[in-house]
Amino acid sequence: MNWLTNFVRPKIRALVRKADVPDNLWDKCPSCGKMIFHRDLEANLRVCQHCGHHLRLDAKRRLSMLFDDGEYQRIELPKVTLDPLRFRDRKRYADRLKEAQARTEEPDATLVAHGLIGGRPAVVAVFDFAFLGGSMGMAVGEALIAASRLAVLQQAPLIVVPASGGARMQEGTLSLMQMPRTVIAAQEVKEAGLPYIVLLTDPTTGGVSASFAMLGDIAIAEPGSIIGFAGARVIEETIREKLPEGFQRAEYLLDHGMIDMVVPRHQLRETLIRILGLLRNPRPSAEVVALPQAGIEIPADAAAAAAGEGAQGDR
Amino acid sequence: MPHYLDFEKPIAELEGKIEELRHLGGDSGVNIADEVGRLQAKAEKLLRQSYGRLTPWQKVQVARHPDRPHLVHYIESLIDEFTPLAGDRAFGEDRAIIGGIGRFRGRPVMVMGQEKGNDTDSRIRHNFGSARPEGYRKARRLMLLADRFGLPVLSLVDTAGAYPGIDAEARGQAEAIARCVETSLSIEVPFVAAIIGEGGSGGAIAIAAANKVLMLEHAIYSVISPEGCASILWRSAEHAKDAADALKLTAQDLLRLEVIDSIVPEPLGGAHRDVPAVIQSLGDALETALLEMSEIKGGVLRARRRDKFIEMGRAGLS
Ligand SMILES: [Zn+2]
Numbered sequence: 001m002n003w004l005t006n007f008v009r010p011k012i013r014a015l016v017r018k019a020d021v022p023d024n025l026w027d028k029c030p031s032c033g034k035m036i037f038h039r040d041l042e043a044n045l046r047v048c049q050h051c052g053h054h055l056r057l058d059a060k061r062r063l064s065m066l067f068d069d070g071e072y073q074r075i076e077l078p079k080v081t082l083d084p085l086r087f088r089d090r091k092r093y094a095d096r097l098k099e100a101q102a103r104t105e106e107p108d109a110t111l112v113a114h115g116l117i118g119g120r121p122a123v124v125a126v127f128d129f130a131f132l133g134g135s136m137g138m139a140v141g142e143a144l145i146a147a148s149r150l151a152v153l154q155q156a157p158l159i160v161v162p163a164s165g166g167a168r169m170q171e172g173t174l175s176l177m178q179m180p181r182t183v184i185a186a187q188e189v190k191e192a193g194l195p196y197i198v199l200l201t202d203p204t205t206g207g208v209s210a211s212f213a214m215l216g217d218i219a220i221a222e223p224g225s226i227i228g229f230a231g232a233r234v235i236e237e238t239i240r241e242k243l244p245e246g247f248q249r250a251e252y253l254l255d256h257g258m259i260d261m262v263v264p265r266h267q268l269r270e271t272l273i274r275i276l277g278l279l280r281n282p283r284p285s286a287e288v289v290a291l292p293q294a295g296i297e298i299p300a301d302a303a304a305a306a307a308g309e310g311a312q313g314d315r
Numbered sequence: 316m317p318h319y320l321d322f323e324k325p326i327a328e329l330e331g332k333i334e335e336l337r338h339l340g341g342d343s344g345v346n347i348a349d350e351v352g353r354l355q356a357k358a359e360k361l362l363r364q365s366y367g368r369l370t371p372w373q374k375v376q377v378a379r380h381p382d383r384p385h386l387v388h389y390i391e392s393l394i395d396e397f398t399p400l401a402g403d404r405a406f407g408e409d410r411a412i413i414g415g416i417g418r419f420r421g422r423p424v425m426v427m428g429q430e431k432g433n434d435t436d437s438r439i440r441h442n443f444g445s446a447r448p449e450g451y452r453k454a455r456r457l458m459l460l461a462d463r464f465g466l467p468v469l470s471l472v473d474t475a476g477a478y479p480g481i482d483a484e485a486r487g488q489a490e491a492i493a494r495c496v497e498t499s500l501s502i503e504v505p506f507v508a509a510i511i512g513e514g515g516s517g518g519a520i521a522i523a524a525a526n527k528v529l530m531l532e533h534a535i536y537s538v539i540s541p542e543g544c545a546s547i548l549w550r551s552a553e554h555a556k557d558a559a560d561a562l563k564l565t566a567q568d569l570l571r572l573e574v575i576d577s578i579v580p581e582p583l584g585g586a587h588r589d590v591p592a593v594i595q596s597l598g599d600a601l602e603t604a605l606l607e608m609s610e611i612k613g614g615v616l617r618a619r620r621r622d623k624f625i626e627m628g629r630a631g632l633s
Contacts, residue, residue, distance in 0.1 A: 080628070080629075081628070084572070084628065085561065085562075085563045085572075087561050087562075088561060089548035089549055089554075089557070089558070089561060090548065090549060090550075138628045141628075145625065167516075167538045167539070169538050169539050169544050169547070169548070169562070170548075170561075171538075172537065172538055172561075172562045172563045172564065172572075173536050173537055173538055173562075173563065173564065173569055173572070173574050174572060174574060174627070174628050175538050176516060176517070176519075176520050176536075176537070176538040177520070177574060177624065177627050177628065179493075179496055179517065179520050179524075180496055180499070180500060180520065180524040180624040181624050181625060181627065183493065183496045183497050183500055183524075184500055184621050184624060184625060186497075187497065187500060187501070187621075205489075206517070207516070207517050207538070209489035209493075210477075210488070210489040210490075210492035210493050210496075210517040210521075211492075211493050211496060212493070213489070213493070214487075214489045214490040214493040214494075215493050215494070215497060227489075228484050228488070228489060229477065229479070229483070229484060229488040229489040229492065229517065230477070230479030230480075230483070230484065230488065231479075234479045234543075235479045235480060235481065235484070238478075238479050238480060239480055239481065241481070243481065244481065247481065247484070248484060252485075256485050256486070256487065257487075258487045258490055
């Protein structure tokens with residue numbers, strides 16, 4: 001369990017990350033097409049002020065948004081075999097990995113942190129879509145197992161925030177094996193009697209949706225997120241039909257009974273705090289009830305009463 | 316008339332000639348018998364050569380061979396008193412997944428898996444082995460039933476993948492598969508899975524998170540079809556062959572990666588050339604796997620199953 005003793009020193013993050021873009025730049029909303037002042041978009045948690053569209057949020061920003069005062073501690077994640085298949089398509093997977101690592105300054109697509117949410121300890125695992133589409137290979141599997149074990153160790157709830165296109169196909173069948181591995185991670189938290197909350201963000205598809213992401217005790221989704229198993233293009237090619245409006249969006253899943261709620265980004269933290277507070281109601285210690293034992297004499301009237309009850313039940 | 320794959324052309328030609336000679340028949344006598352024997356030896360040598368070193372892409376074709384034995388064939392020969400069970404108790408009956416109770420070499424078991432169908436009608440009835448959520452919910456129900464009565468679970472995997480359709484998504488394909496995996500990892504009975512043809516992605520692992528995972532010699536098991544992988548990573552389905560190489564989807568590669576536990580040999584020329592023989596060898600392998608677990612307590616079986624997956628892929632790290 002070396003990773004448990006290897007906590008990275010606390011890193012206090014500013015609520016808003018240092019912008020690497022000048023403040024006077026404009027962004028275009030991919031939904032309504034209107035221009036938004038970059039600084040305003042960031043200040044608004046990347047929700048379009050015109051149409052309410054939720055743009056993708058990077059993983060560190062997500063962590064600071066969820067934890068009290070934006071403060072959290074990251075844990076160092078287990079090392080994995082990089083490129084176990086020596087996979088090469090038009091490009092080497094090893095090179096794709098290096099580029100993603102350089103770009104994101106992270107070893108892989110999942111970050112795990114712990115801290116306080118609403119004053120209570122919580123563990124959060126969050127996906128970075130910018131890292132190879134948040135795809136799930138060995139490293140992501142290890143991250144979720146580590147997150148789960150940390151939650152059990154701290155007797156804290158686990159909150160997972162997927163943003164992933166699915167399995168990382170450059171790791172072949174080993175990436176498929178992350179489905180059972182991450183399901184076990186979720187099971188360990190649940191079996192320890194701890195809340196396992198999944199916050200589905202855009203997108204949550206493929207092997208990620210078909211494993212830990214759909215097993216939350218409570219499933220929350222951000223508005224408009226694409227959530228589903230098969231990709232829209234694959235479905236269209238299979239059935240040769242246009243897909244209905246809003247297909248596989250968070251609201252569609254809510255209507256079909258697949259998630260508990262769709263919560264705008266600005267209300268996520270308060271919603272989580274409320275849910276965690278309600279789920280952490282300590283059980284009363286069990287009252288000891290004496291059972292009649294063999295050899296103990298039962299008073300005649302009590303025995304008669306019991307027999308009478310039995311007769312009533314038989315009717 | 317057997318169905319020949321592209322790479323079997325030379326074998327097809329030889330076997331065609333043998334048939335022709337046989338039709339020429341009796342009158343010319345001994346010479347023809349000699350010639351037939353000579354050609355047969357040649358054909359067998361050719362089969363041995365090509366099947367001894369099938370490329371991953373060739374294995375993809377063998378795994379999808381239309382005459383390859385399917386779940387129904389294995390059940391028919393290996394399971395006595397087979398009693399199919401139907402329905403997910405929520406929406407419908409999905410015939411892409413078949414399952415039920417029966418007796419395997421004397422002991423009661425739960426057997427299930429995908430069935431692709433063998434002709435146009437049955438292929439449509441079984442939706443080519445691509446299950447909807449109802450299929451996975453039925454599989455889950457059968458696993459829970461097996462758990463309740465202490466029946467070992469035998470799961471035979473043969474699917475291109477879970478069905479990608481509007482209805483399947485609307486009814487929660489992702490959740491159904493996730494729940495099936497969860498139940499696979501919860502039950503306290505011996506669980507053996509065998510990839511008998513195609514082990515296609517999430518639709519396959521849904522019923523394959525088992526204590527022992529066997530794989531037929533020329534079966535494939537992959538996170539995505541080579542065609543799908545090629546169209547995403549190479550931007551062209553024509554690179555399916557390259558993708559098949561890169562994905563390491565063969566039984567031999569997966570045994571080395573410790574994703575599967577053992578390989579079940581196929582008859583010369585593939586399972587479709589000698590169906591009774593392959594059914595016999597899979598039966599023997601399933602029996603061996605079950606015997607290994609017969610004395611182990613349920614909780615230990617479950618813990619070992621989970622540990623196996625947790626440890627998977629970690630080997631080789633210091
Ligand atoms: Zn907008």
